[in-house]
Amino acid sequence: MEQNIHQTLKSVFGYDQFRSAQQEIIERLLAGRDCFVLMPTGGGKSLCYQLPALHRDGVGLVVSPLISLMKDQVDALVANGVQAAFYNSSLSGVQARRVLAELHAGQLDLLYVAPERLMSDDFLARLADIPVALIAIDEAHCISQWGHDFRPEYRKLGGLRQHFPQVPIVALTATAEPHTRRDIIERLQLQEAQSFITGYDRPNIRYTVLEKQKPFSQLRTFLAGRPDEAGIVYCLSRKRVDKLCQQLVDAGFAAAPYHAGLTDQQRREAQERFLYDEVRIIVATVAFGMGIDKSNIRFVVHYDIPKNIESFYQETGRSGRDGLPAEALLLFGYGDIQVARGLIEKTMNPEYRRIELHKLNAMIGFAEALGCRRRVLLGYFGEQPDRDCGNCDICLNPPEMIDITEDSRKALSCVYRVGQRFGAGHVIAVLRGSSGERIVRLGHDRLSTYGIGADLSQDYWGSIIRHLVHRGYLSQDVGDYSVLRLTEASWPLLRGEQRLEMARPRIRAEQVGRKTKAARLPDGVVADEQLFDRLRRLRKELADRSGVPPFVIFHDR
Numbered sequence: 001m002e003q004n005i006h007q008t009l010k011s012v013f014g015y016d017q018f019r020s021a022q023q024e025i026i027e028r029l030l031a032g033r034d035c036f037v038l039m040p041t042g043g044g045k046s047l048c049y050q051l052p053a054l055h056r057d058g059v060g061l062v063v064s065p066l067i068s069l070m071k072d073q074v075d076a077l078v079a080n081g082v083q084a085a086f087y088n089s090s091l092s093g094v095q096a097r098r099v100l101a102e103l104h105a106g107q108l109d110l111l112y113v114a115p116e117r118l119m120s121d122d123f124l125a126r127l128a129d130i131p132v133a134l135i136a137i138d139e140a141h142c143i144s145q146w147g148h149d150f151r152p153e154y155r156k157l158g159g160l161r162q163h164f165p166q167v168p169i170v171a172l173t174a175t176a177e178p179h180t181r182r183d184i185i186e187r188l189q190l191q192e193a194q195s196f197i198t199g200y201d202r203p204n205i206r207y208t209v210l211e212k213q214k215p216f217s218q219l220r221t222f223l224a225g226r227p228d229e230a231g232i233v234y235c236l237s238r239k240r241v242d243k244l245c246q247q248l249v250d251a252g253f254a255a256a257p258y259h260a261g262l263t264d265q266q267r268r269e270a271q272e273r274f275l276y277d278e279v280r281i282i283v284a285t286v287a288f289g290m291g292i293d294k295s296n297i298r299f300v301v302h303y304d305i306p307k308n309i310e311s312f313y314q315e316t317g318r319s320g321r322d323g324l325p326a327e328a329l330l331l332f333g334y335g336d337i338q339v340a341r342g343l344i345e346k347t348m349n350p351e352y353r354r355i356e357l358h359k360l361n362a363m364i365g366f367a368e369a370l371g372c373r374r375r376v377l378l379g380y381f382g383e384q385p386d387r388d389c390g391n392c393d394i395c396l397n398p399p400e401m402i403d404i405t406e407d408s409r410k411a412l413s414c415v416y417r418v419g420q421r422f423g424a425g426h427v428i429a430v431l432r433g434s435s436g437e438r439i440v441r442l443g444h445d446r447l448s449t450y451g452i453g454a455d456l457s458q459d460y461w462g463s464i465i466r467h468l469v470h471r472g473y474l475s476q477d478v479g480d481y482s483v484l485r486l487t488e489a490s491w492p493l494l495r496g497e498q499r500l501e502m503a504r505p506r507i508r509a510e511q512v513g514r515k516t517k518a519a520r521l522p523d524g525v526v527a528d529e530q531l532f533d534r535l536r537r538l539r540k541e542l543a544d545r546s547g548v549p550p551f552v553i554f555h556d557r
């Protein structure tokens with residue numbers, strides 16, 4: 001093929017320009033080097049491997065976890081005149097043999113293959129005599145237990161590098177926080193892989209968190225306010241999906257359910273009715289969404305808390321693909337933490353369980369955030385926006401600000417004094433002068449920061465530390481027992497060259513009429529002790545099970 005990549009972009013794919021990092025990624029693959037690509041859903045990851053496969057000798061192998069996605073992609077490629085096929089368990093014997101014949105005849109530019117097929121001895125033996133242009137691992141987070149959608153069949157892909165030492169490998173995913181990224185690169189043994197990380201921000205999506213009180217009427221009010229708009233309502237279980245969907249239909253909304261308990265036929269129908277605007281609301285479990293191409297989804301409601309921020313980001317990201325304003329509403333209730341935890345507890349592997357509990361904790365942190373939601377969300381993926389978004393519920397209805405410069409310095413010094421080797425629970429215990437056995441054993445009761453924050457509540461320190469994490473003044477590695485460490489940004493604050501403010505915690509008694517008892521909090525903040533106790537217990541339980549110190553957070557709004 002004597003075209004340059006710009007010509008191919010136009011003649012095969014019909015586009016005039018590359019988007020963001022596409023060109024750089026393609027050029028790097030053409031030079032035979034590995035890449036790691038982190039690009040939000042809809043960002044244009046496919047082109048990054050499809051186009052260079054056409055420019056290099058041999059077949060481009062694409063690993064993808066979902067049979068239906070493979071088919072869609074191959075159909076689109078074939079329609080553009082590309083010689084593409086897929087090889088997975090959905091093929092009949094005859095079809096499979098035809099694909100293999102084409103492969104051996106060198107007639108394929110791109111072959112989509114299921115991970116377990118690719119790594120089978122038979123298939124690897126076939127590939128021994130066939131030139132391979134590149135190998136693309138789509139949805140690469142599936143290889144990592146740290147990812148939000150671990151798939152055991154992806155594990156074997158770790159052997160690819162040995163089998164194909166000379167072939168460039170590109171790993172692509174839409175959602176991986178820094179720990180998962182490192183894990184993917186290690187497992188695939190990518191060599192000097194350059195990482196391409198493109199903007200995570202979806203500025204047209206407005207994030208709102210509401211305390212879950214009467215969820216159905218909260219949802220109804222929300223839906224009634226946007227009568228002609230299409231959207232998805234996510235629930236954590238099939239049972240909740242069925243029940244809620246029925247309630248909505250009874251209330252006169254055009255809604256359809258979607259979950260893995262329905263037949264293929266029923267799911268296909270629900271999806272199509274939604275795509276063709278026959279129903280405007282899909283009530284679904286996480287089973288719904290991957291590969292859905294509907295650009296005018298105007299809202300995504302999480303009726304229950306998602307298990308982690310990756311899922312939340314991905315699910316809310318299905319709204320507003322057309323760039324027009326969209327709403328992401330999370331109904332957050334403490335009871336749901338139990339449900340989410342229950343789902344995680346079902347997972348047998350203890351390591352996996354520990355990770356998932358960490359991630360759930362981070363998700364709760366988002367729901368409880370006192371500052372700009374977008375900041376928290378992007379911060380989780382390692383991006384630090386230079387200003388608040390001005391569009392989330394917190395930015396639009398800002399809580400009162402308090403100066404936390406001095407307290408932040410105390411917290412940062414304490415993190416430093418304990419050697420940057422402990423999580424929030426321990427740091428807070430030292431600040432508050434706890435005489436716990438561990439503190440004494442470690443000699444942390446002799447540190448200069450011991451007890452310097454004894455006049456303030458544990459909850460207050462919890463929210464200070466969370467704020468410092470969200471704002472990038474502390475890093476908290478969920479992959480390493482949530483250990484707190486200073487960052488570059490910590491120093492100006494520690495040196496007193498900078499001031500810092502935080503939203504005053506907004507706390508509301510959960511049960512109206514219950515007498516509340518004032519805790520030691522900054523002026524004017526009143527805590528509901530009972531509520532705190534419940535929260536504290538929940539968090540502690542969560543933390544115990546995940547093996548990290550408890551991290552107590554304010555009940556916000």
Ligand code: ADP
Pocket residue numbers: 015016017018019022039040041042043044045046047
């Ligand atoms: P991802 O896999 O990152 O979710 P896709 O590869 O499916 O995204 O691409 C999303 C959409 O963007 C597709 O409709 C695709 O055709 C389109 N697209 C990709 N690259 C470009 C480009 N350079 N110019 C215009 N549209 C593009």
Ligand code: MG
Pocket residue numbers: 045046138
């Ligand atoms: Mg994709």
